[in-house]
Amino acid sequence: MGQLTMKLLSKRKSYFLFAILATAFFYSKDGDITTSVYATGAAFALPLALAAMVGIMCERTGIVNIGIEGTLLLSSFVAFYVAIAAKSILVGFVAAMATGVAMSLLLALMSVTWKMDQIIAGTILNILATGLTSFFYIQGNMLPSMFKQKPIPGLSNLPFFGDVLFKHGLLMYLGFVVIITLYYGLFHTPWGLRTRSVGEHPSSADTAGVSVSRMRYVNVAVAGAIGGLCGSYLVLELVGSWNRGFTAGKGFTALALMIFGRWNPMGALAAAMFFGLAQAGANQLMINGTVNIPPQFVGILPYVMTIIVLAISAGKVRPPAAEGQPYEKGQS
Numbered sequence: 001m002g003q004l005t006m007k008l009l010s011k012r013k014s015y016f017l018f019a020i021l022a023t024a025f026f027y028s029k030d031g032d033i034t035t036s037v038y039a040t041g042a043a044f045a046l047p048l049a050l051a052a053m054v055g056i057m058c059e060r061t062g063i064v065n066i067g068i069e070g071t072l073l074l075s076s077f078v079a080f081y082v083a084i085a086a087k088s089i090l091v092g093f094v095a096a097m098a099t100g101v102a103m104s105l106l107l108a109l110m111s112v113t114w115k116m117d118q119i120i121a122g123t124i125l126n127i128l129a130t131g132l133t134s135f136f137y138i139q140g141n142m143l144p145s146m147f148k149q150k151p152i153p154g155l156s157n158l159p160f161f162g163d164v165l166f167k168h169g170l171l172m173y174l175g176f177v178v179i180i181t182l183y184y185g186l187f188h189t190p191w192g193l194r195t196r197s198v199g200e201h202p203s204s205a206d207t208a209g210v211s212v213s214r215m216r217y218v219n220v221a222v223a224g225a226i227g228g229l230c231g232s233y234l235v236l237e238l239v240g241s242w243n244r245g246f247t248a249g250k251g252f253t254a255l256a257l258m259i260f261g262r263w264n265p266m267g268a269l270a271a272a273m274f275f276g277l278a279q280a281g282a283n284q285l286m287i288n289g290t291v292n293i294p295p296q297f298v299g300i301l302p303y304v305m306t307i308i309v310l311a312i313s314a315g316k317v318r319p320p321a322a323e324g325q326p327y328e329k330g331q332s
Contacts, residue, residue, distance in 0.1 A: 027160060037280045038164045043238060045269075045276025046175045047072075050230035051254030052261065052268035053182055057223035058104075060186065060263060061216050062199040062322040063111050064118040067103065067125030069251025071224060074129040075099040075231030077136075080143065080242040087144045089236050093171070096236075097228035103129070104224025108217045115326035126251075137244055147171050147237040171233040178226060183265035195219055199320035202327045212327050249303065256306040260313050263320065275305060 026034040051068050058065035075096040083092025103125055110121035147169040155166040186192040194215060197205040202212045234250075235242050254268075257275065261267025282301055 031160070033284065035160050035163045037284050038160075038277065039167070040283070041273065041277035041280035042164055043168065043172065043276070044279050045272040046172055047230050047234050047238070047250055048254055048257055048275055049179055049269045049272035050175050050226055050233070051251050052257040052272060053179060053265060054223045054227045054230070054251075055255055055258040056186075056261075056263050056265060056268060057182070057219050057226065058107075059258070059320055059323050060199045061195050061219040062202060062212075062320060062325065062327070063107070063216055063220055064122065064324040065104075065107060065220070065223065066119060066122035066252075066255065067107055067129075068122075068227060068254055069247060069249065070122075070126035070129030071100050071103045071227035072231045072234070072247040072251050073126075073133055073245075074103060075228040076235040076246055077129075077133045077231075077242060079228075079232040080235045081136075081138075081141070083143055083236060084141050089143065089145055089147060092236060093232045096232035097225050100224040100226070100228025100231065101221050102224070104220045104227065105217070107224075108220040111326070112213050112216050112220075118324050133246075134244055137242075139243075141242075143236070143240055146240045169237040171229065171237045175229060175233060178229065179265050179269055182226075186265065196320070199322055202322050202325075206327075206329060212329075253303070253306050256309045256313075259317055259319075260309045262317050271309070278305060 023034070023038070026037075051072060054068050054071065055065055078099040079092040079096035081092075082095040083089045086092065107118075107121055107125060110116040110124070111118045149167055150170055150173070151162075152166040152173075156162045158166070186195065194205065194210050197208070198210060198212050198215045205215075206212050231247075234247065239246075253275070254272075257268050257271040260271045261269070279301060286295070
């Protein structure tokens with residue numbers, strides 16, 4: 001076990017060193033374009049990372065959530081139209097968070113209380129969100145405003161890092177704080193220990209006095225709030241408009257990132273940054289005229305990369321042991 005851990009740490013250090021060297025190389029060739037690509041890549045990566053956090057929160061507590069796509073779709077829809085109706089993006093943001101929590105509580109109800117098959121429960125959420133947003137969608141609406149860039153004084157003046165990390169909107173800053181907090185909480189707090197025990201061996205957690213059902217309900221609800229944050233970031237800060245199929249499969253891509261990141265928030269964030277940089281780099285190549293490919297091919301790039309990531313990860317990662325298994329009190 002110790003040798004395996006050391007091998008994983010050594011491999012991660014190699015990846016990290018390669019990323020630093022590659023960034024330094026491109027920055028030395030053209031600092032402005034490299035900075036722009038990385039800043040855009042970070043903006044593209046955040047929704048994928050937040051969606052992956054939804055999956056991590058659920059699966060670490062034993063609930064499979066393939067309804068992430070539906071949560072993002074419906075919460076972004078609600079954020080957009082509530083912001084228009086209330087003439088306030090802040091109200092839209094709160095409504096999106098509430099929608100995410102409601103969707104997740106519905107998943108918890110079906111999975112924990114009714115003990116439905118969790119794949120089917122997640123599929124129901126996706127179908128529900130697609131149906132509701134398609135039925136109530138109205139063309140021609142515009143947001144009253146968007147969350148603007150809020151450069152952090154001092155830090156935003158740093159070369160490279162200032163533009164990449166410290167010249168974004170409030171929701172992006174909040175998203176990164178959530179990811180870091182979730183990482184710390186999962187691996188360095190009693191709550192994280194209880195969460196992981198419920199996802200690995202719920203009967204042992206139950207014997208130790210942890211309420212498995214309550215833990216799953218709470219964690220799935222928190223995951224829904226993160227999904228609402230992701231949906232509101234997409235529509236209120238990143239894009240500024242909404243149309244059918246707005247989330248474009250980000251919830252499904254996030255599941256691949258979660259697996260590739262080994263159900264670790266930092267691993268999933270690193271994988272999301274890789275995806276975001278790949279998309280931003282492809283866009284930059286098209287803008288420069290370096291490659292002449294139809295934009296539709298750039299659009300399918302995330303899905304191709306998802307297949308590659310899953311193929312690489314197959315058989316090399318282990319999900320939480322109790323993932324997808326309903327729990328009955330007294331069950332061994």
